[in-house]
Amino acid sequence: MVNTGAASDRLRALGLDLPDIRSNPYYVHHRTVGSNIYISGQLPYKDGELLGQGTVGREVGLETAREFARHAALNCLAAAVQAVGDLDRVRIVQMLVFVASTPDFGEQSNVANAASELLIEVLGENGRNARTAIGVAGLPLNSPVEIQMVCTAL
Template identity: 85%
Template sequence: MGEGVVGRDVELETAKELARHAALNALAAAVQAVGDLDWVRIVQMLVFVASTPDFGLQSQVANAASELLIEVLGENGRHARTAIGVAGLPLNTPVDIQMVCTAV
């Protein structure tokens, strides 16, 4: 489940689940840095999707992570976002997320 290219080895629904998992990992790091979930605000998220050239649904993968953050943080979870298809990611992971957060 956690390796491969979306559109070839990994289905869209699995990629969405991986994006949610990656967002939760990034959120956990932010909480650890500031000390409390209530103090975290997401500013920007960059979602990389290792995908086939014809996949074209990277934004749907990223939506899964964005929706989760808004569900967990409410207005503090709203953020700017970019979804990018790439040829490959470290350790052959299908989805990777960079998140910029601030303390409120």
């Protein structure tokens, strides 16, 4: 896949916009150290609402979990842009995808692939990253997915 043009144009071509992420009195959404940007864990919020709750493999199906992962990754991109001001200045270094799932689910990497696909569609090679996808017993607000990232500013 060859990506040309601005990352923000590719994002709009997908019918997406970077969301506004609300501040939190207990933590920051990003911390910049040198050219590194550490993104706090982001949940699948859209328009200020958590898209769903539950455990993947029980109340939440695979395709729904993949959509939640895309939204969480979009929120991570929004936090990165808050840090550097421009989507074209963002390179994803590492992504940690947490999936609240049943012990026998085993498809955490498939959920994470949806986030990876979005990042590559928008950022091209700057969206490819080192990645970990793990199943956990629970996440904040009973969210099915949470994503944390480390980025670098270009």
